[in-house]
Amino acid sequence: MKLEAPSSPSAVAVPNRIEGWAKVTGQALYADDVAWPNMAYGYLVRSPHAHARIVSVDLEAARSMPGVLAVLAGPGSTAPYGIMPSNQDEHALATGKVTYFGEPLLAIAAETLRTARAAARAVRVAYEPLAPVLKTGSQQKAAPQVREDAGDGNLHKAVDLEFGDVAAGLREAQFTRTDEFFFQGNNHLALEPHAVTAFWQPDGQLVLESSTQVPHYVQRSLARALGLPEHQIRVMVPTLGGGFGGKSELFPHEVAAALLSRSCGRPVRITLSREDVFYTHRGRHPVEMKVATGFDRQHRLQAMSFESRLDGGAYSSYGIASTYYTGALQPTTYQIGAYRFHGERWFTTKPPCGPKRGHGTTQPRALLEVHMDRVARDLGLDPIELRREILQPPFSVTVNQLDITTSGLAECLDAVERMSGWKERRGRLGKGRGLGFACSSYLSGAGLPIYWNPLPHSGARIAIGRDGGVQVACGITDIGQGANTVLAILAARSLGVALGRVRVTSADTGTTPVDLGSYSSRVTLMAGNALLTAAERMLDLLRQAAARHWQVPAQEIARDGEDFAVLGRDERAAWTEVARWAEADFGPLVTAGGYTPAPPRGRHKGSGVGPSPAYSFSACIAEVEVDELDGRLQVQRLYVAHDPGTPLNPQSVEGQIRGGVVMGLGEVLMEAQAFNPDGRHRGPHLLGYRIPTMLDVPEIEIAVVGQPDPNGPLGAKEVGQGPLNPVIPAVLNAVQDAVGIELHETPVTPDRILRALDAKRRRGNAR
Amino acid sequence: MAESVMRLRVNGREHHLVVSDEATLLEVLREQLHLHGTKDGCAVGSCGTCTVWLDGVPRLSCVTLAKTVEGRDVVTIEGLAGWWGRERPGEGAAAFHPLQTAAVEAGAVQCGFCTPGMLMAGAALLRDTPAPGREEIREALSGHLCRCTGYEQIIHAVELAAGRMGEATPDEA
Ligand code: FES
Numbered sequence A: 001m002k003l004e005a006p007s008s009p010s011a012v013a014v015p016n017r018i019e020g021w022a023k024v025t026g027q028a029l030y031a032d033d034v035a036w037p038n039m040a041y042g043y044l045v046r047s048p049h050a051h052a053r054i055v056s057v058d059l060e061a062a063r064s065m066p067g068v069l070a071v072l073a074g075p076g077s078t079a080p081y082g083i084m085p086s087n088q089d090e091h092a093l094a095t096g097k098v099t100y101f102g103e104p105l106l107a108i109a110a111e112t113l114r115t116a117r118a119a120a121r122a123v124r125v126a127y128e129p130l131a132p133v134l135k136t137g138s139q140q141k142a143a144p145q146v147r148e149d150a151g152d153g154n155l156h157k158a159v160d161l162e163f164g165d166v167a168a169g170l171r172e173a174q175f176t177r178t179d180e181f182f183f184q185g186n187n188h189l190a191l192e193p194h195a196v197t198a199f200w201q202p203d204g205q206l207v208l209e210s211s212t213q214v215p216h217y218v219q220r221s222l223a224r225a226l227g228l229p230e231h232q233i234r235v236m237v238p239t240l241g242g243g244f245g246g247k248s249e250l251f252p253h254e255v256a257a258a259l260l261s262r263s264c265g266r267p268v269r270i271t272l273s274r275e276d277v278f279y280t281h282r283g284r285h286p287v288e289m290k291v292a293t294g295f296d297r298q299h300r301l302q303a304m305s306f307e308s309r310l311d312g313g314a315y316s317s318y319g320i321a322s323t324y325y326t327g328a329l330q331p332t333t334y335q336i337g338a339y340r341f342h343g344e345r346w347f348t349t350k351p352p353c354g355p356k357r358g359h360g361t362t363q364p365r366a367l368l369e370v371h372m373d374r375v376a377r378d379l380g381l382d383p384i385e386l387r388r389e390i391l392q393p394p395f396s397v398t399v400n401q402l403d404i405t406t407s408g409l410a411e412c413l414d415a416v417e418r419m420s421g422w423k424e425r426r427g428r429l430g431k432g433r434g435l436g437f438a439c440s441s442y443l444s445g446a447g448l449p450i451y452w453n454p455l456p457h458s459g460a461r462i463a464i465g466r467d468g469g470v471q472v473a474c475g476i477t478d479i480g481q482g483a484n485t486v487l488a489i490l491a492a493r494s495l496g497v498a499l500g501r502v503r504v505t506s507a508d509t510g511t512t513p514v515d516l517g518s519y520s521s522r523v524t525l526m527a528g529n530a531l532l533t534a535a536e537r538m539l540d541l542l543r544q545a546a547a548r549h550w551q552v553p554a555q556e557i558a559r560d561g562e563d564f565a566v567l568g569r570d571e572r573a574a575w576t577e578v579a580r581w582a583e584a585d586f587g588p589l590v591t592a593g594g595y596t597p598a599p600p601r602g603r604h605k606g607s608g609v610g611p612s613p614a615y616s617f618s619a620c621i622a623e624v625e626v627d628e629l630d631g632r633l634q635v636q637r638l639y640v641a642h643d644p645g646t647p648l649n650p651q652s653v654e655g656q657i658r659g660g661v662v663m664g665l666g667e668v669l670m671e672a673q674a675f676n677p678d679g680r681h682r683g684p685h686l687l688g689y690r691i692p693t694m695l696d697v698p699e700i701e702i703a704v705v706g707q708p709d710p711n712g713p714l715g716a717k718e719v720g721q722g723p724l725n726p727v728i729p730a731v732l733n734a735v736q737d738a739v740g741i742e743l744h745e746t747p748v749t750p751d752r753i754l755r756a757l758d759a760k761r762r763r764g765n766a767r
Numbered sequence B: 001m002a003e004s005v006m007r008l009r010v011n012g013r014e015h016h017l018v019v020s021d022e023a024t025l026l027e028v029l030r031e032q033l034h035l036h037g038t039k040d041g042c043a044v045g046s047c048g049t050c051t052v053w054l055d056g057v058p059r060l061s062c063v064t065l066a067k068t069v070e071g072r073d074v075v076t077i078e079g080l081a082g083w084w085g086r087e088r089p090g091e092g093a094a095a096f097h098p099l100q101t102a103a104v105e106a107g108a109v110q111c112g113f114c115t116p117g118m119l120m121a122g123a124a125l126l127r128d129t130p131a132p133g134r135e136e137i138r139e140a141l142s143g144h145l146c147r148c149t150g151y152e153q154i155i156h157a158v159e160l161a162a163g164r165m166g167e168a169t170p171d172e173a
């Protein structure tokens, strides 16, 4: 059995997961597993209308039921809250009106969940239905106002950026093309539904165990929502069953659990049902997009104009950031002479959208890559060749003022081209079969925090006990991506000790230094760098202690495995012994490190979205077969290359690539968070909302390329999100290659293929 | 709400339980026996995370009414290693079923929420089909959703375990 860590540090062989054993034996506790003494069960009553005025609420029957401990109506929170400082527009429970089907408006606590549910059926709420608002932009026509607290009309935010003279670039271009696309929204569908246990203790302290990716932001937002000082709130995250962006802000159930706990004086657990998760959402925004580009005679990309219109749902959530992200990363892959972006986000009466893996960059990347493919087709060029000529080079600055460090993009192109046999096989696969290419790039953490502050984005603390154990404490959350293991690996490598000595404590605002959270692929780079600083400081103390003990200068202290030794002398001492010397000299051994990214280069409004200490790069080639009779699309093979800098945990890197790629495959083939005309979700369950199963996944060939990045810990960049992005356009391009149809929306369902084939045939006949 | 007393054998141990007529087997395992390893990913039979063995057969405990399984034998993820130990007398207690070990080694575990159900289905497959082919594995596990791994490393874990179990019992191969 290879579950133990090897004892020699020279062989820090990496177990895939330090907590792997607990997850395979059922011992790992998730938020819905943590049983607190005397715990009560909470339940949220949700709106049965997409848009309605709440006329009256009668709670008496529910309150008097035996076993019912508390029944609360909104707003619950004492001040509105929200993840973006400029958009504090949420309350725990709706009052006045409800703005999406499934919006919570009442909270109930009872001895058992069954009783809480029965009480939910006993409450009487009268509604006056209002017209649902399901479209964006000018299609809304005289639509009623969704957010009465937010300006006039339903436009949440419009943003504009321009770098260089785009009008001139397009006017003077040798070749121009325009394309439009609708990217359908979709859900994260982490397998673990959200859950929280909250206890408002009699001493005034509020403690939560919640399935969140961002304990720090939950603590901050809760303090605002409840009017409590931050230090009175402690947020802990038990084992987390997946996030993908869906657990990245404070949610109504978290506030409600706290309020119910205060009312009944007991810990209260609220676990969302799968259906609730579709209403809680914060998933991928549906986006309507338009791109226009102009190329010169040498096929250089002179100018690009990109427009996006996001369907935000009923609340702001991360919306402003999402909107900017739909225009932020187009230039990280291609050199563009002049670039213009216009983005809009609209309020509609649907569950709020937010960040999902690839946050805001996935949708525009789909259109951009489909567009580039069509440009190549129009120009009679190989789509990979067209890109090769205009790749944004390593160590350069993009047109929108982003600093690129290492880039393995060219190697990504080479790798997928080679693996797929692109040159030899393209155009020769036979009827109905095709190959499609796309590439992309993603952040290794956002350069700026969500709320402005000059503090470190990540802090890590190392303590060495008298037992020789290394305790790492850091606010990160392991959402299943293996963040705790990466910290253990970095600690072991940087301190030169066996992995088995390292214990990681994370995701607890009460005991760990702040890390902003597991979003924007920031953890490995930012927490990793913070940890390396703490480790350097710790080693320094140990070296000083050894030098003092042996009466030699510190530079003469050397390492031999875990042991300390003196250069050229026969002195040596074990790790634990030296740690004790150091504790005798300096007191208990604790060091800390923090990491703050360099300030971004851009100074324009909106320049806060897009900068990152390092960018990852990806490419994908899809091989597909389309059945022209029934419209069925089969993805037969995917070839994927990714540049994650130094892969710190190669098996996890592979796992992240595969997981991201398959999530992308689901988005392009089947997933849709879609709504009926009355505003109801079309299928808020796993039969109505399908995700890929084992049978839907083709063979995926992977190449990991790239160089160590100077800004990454031991050279590491991100891998959690980037590899998803190129898959969607690669499949779309492969369909065009296979049967010559241009698709204009996701997901690519058989009926859409048939319709496009039909249109193509009619065009053919007309000629 | 009607309740009844029932007998249930779980991971080799006999229990007498007072169970509500509406309670699912999943609820009884998680809430009454505190065996939290079995997960609730959807509660309506669509994700596979709640899979346990009922008389040796993988079953979705979220859509199994507890009172319908009176007197029967249940194995959950917490009991898988114990079952494996009992299957192989003389080998001593086992901390892990070979598939559990293989899952960790193959990188088949990310967030781990699908893992208990996936492993219960995989272990049943390995018991009944000692050297399953890739297609057999995909077929047997296709009712089990995983959002993290993209599945390949899970398939690999089953193959890895099958290989090792084959080596260990050459007479059965
Ligand atoms: S919880 Fe039983 S199948 Fe999903």
Ligand code: FES
Pocket: A191, A241, A242, A480, B108, B109, B110, B111, B112, B113, B114, B115, B145, B146, B147, B148, B149
């Ligand atoms: S490991 Fe997360 S769902 Fe499978």
